[in-house]
Amino acid sequence: MKFFALIAVIVTGLLLIYGTMDMPDWGATDSPPNTHVSPRYIEKSIEETATPNVVTSLLADYRGYDTLGETTVIFTAGIVCILLLRRYR
């Protein structure tokens, strides 16, 4: 059974390594994730949010709904842990 698991893992790994041939190079400044929207965030962050840390301004201002969903996730996880581990008596 472990043999089949090893075969599946090696096949998946080789497919993924074959897929990296089309990925952008490491540190490329013209790769798709570095060109479209992130220069806009970096250039306008000081002007629009007055926060030097761009990660913070992205987290709390530009993508606030994402952070709201994140806190919902961790709240739900906490409630589930309390409900699971509570001892009924």
Next chain:
Amino acid sequence: MDFIISKFNYWIYIVLMMIGFYAMISKSNLVKKLVGMNIFQTAIILFFISIGSKKGATIPIIQDSHVDAVNSALYMNPLPHVLMLTAIVVMVSTFGVAVALLIMIYRKYKTLEEDEILQILRNEKWPNTH
């Protein structure tokens, strides 16, 4: 050589991800499966962070905040950092819920080995099914 350097980060994360994948599908201890899932998620985080790097750039904290035009080539891509901050939170949440479920499984079956749990389940009487 240039090719190896430009793709090396992807190969590292693929190796790390496959270690986690192998632990998830071949181990029979549930805690080891959970650790494998965490290694898998860490590999995804490494992949996203390495995507956001630029050559000759520093961390995305604007140093001179009185300059009007900020040169975006001097700072790394902040978007993957934010997304992975969210992913770390989700990872911690899933880990906590999974550990709570494992504690409940251990309280009921007194073991965390998958085959022993299946053996106990097969030996149980099921009055409703037949």
